[in-house]
Amino acid sequence: MINKSKVMYNGETFKLEGTGIKEKETRAKDLAGYFLNSEAYEKLDPETVMYRVEYQDNDLVEGTPGGLYFGITHLYPGVVGAEYFLTKGHFHAKRNTGEYYFGLEGHGLLMMTENSETILEEIRPGSVHYIPGNKAHRLINTGSKELSVSACWQTESGHDYALPEEMFPLRVFRDIVGKPVIETNS
Template sequence: MKVNKVPTELLRDGHLKGAFTTGETNLSAINDWLLNPSDLDTNPEIYSVQVADNNIEDGQPGGLFFGVSRIAPGNVHGEFYFTKGHFHKKIDTGEYYWGISGSGLLLLGDTDGNERLLAVEPGAVLYIPGKTAHRLINIGQGTLAVGAVWQSESGHAYSKNGNLFKTHVLKDASSIGYKVIQDQ
């Protein structure tokens, strides 16, 4: 029997090689959700998501997607860069994240508005239950790379009327290097 080469590989630095698609998100896409928005003289890329191409369509039942999110280091007026964050369209579906490189936080929010933070470091395995919004925040000085597996029928439900979260994470001189502020 012949052994075939796999179409997609995960490299040690958190990049995919081979068959994948990439989506990129710039500052303008999250600017209105910042505690103190930027004046947008520049519009840097904040994060990218690479998804392995497995010939499964979004919304197709029974499949899984595999991807890697890479969040750049940086901040706007002290607030660390973050992903948009989302619930799943099929709200009761869960997801797994795991830390590949960098240092970050996973912000989780339930449908009642309760929020909590989990540390994301290389090797950390994080389960995101259904009915839970999730956002990655890069609190480190290097790129935060996080792997993910989710059901192909999950979909993504981004907020159309504003930020899903009330929690903001800002640089701080404390021993942990950040402080948490919540909107009222």
């Protein structure tokens, strides 16, 4: 007997479809302290959805060795002051575990940091990004439409949301002509 997949990827909507799909939303109120311009941040509606994640966990509990999770992050376009919308970013709780990202839609950056050394990679449709273990990582939407990025990570990886200024020494702003400018976190 040939079984059908429980989950399908819809290339038109950039979403997962099927059974066992879970979703989380991160709202403006969840990102207090993440943006440099606190006055601009305070003007945001706290219920504004900044990004959402849909994922299939294969009915595995986080921390289970040998399993994989698959998901898609949808980061909306926008700025707080002039700083682009971003994800919280994280280390893996089990630091030496890696992850893959795959660009589906939109344009943005993958920021990876280890020991204050930061690497930025351009994300676009079709781009593949390996995130080695021990690196904090986050997404930044530098485009004008939703940035959708799929990810595959180990069930034992876990998430460690340390203080953002400790994980990410750089910030990305939109300049007056709409291009990204990278500045040191101050």
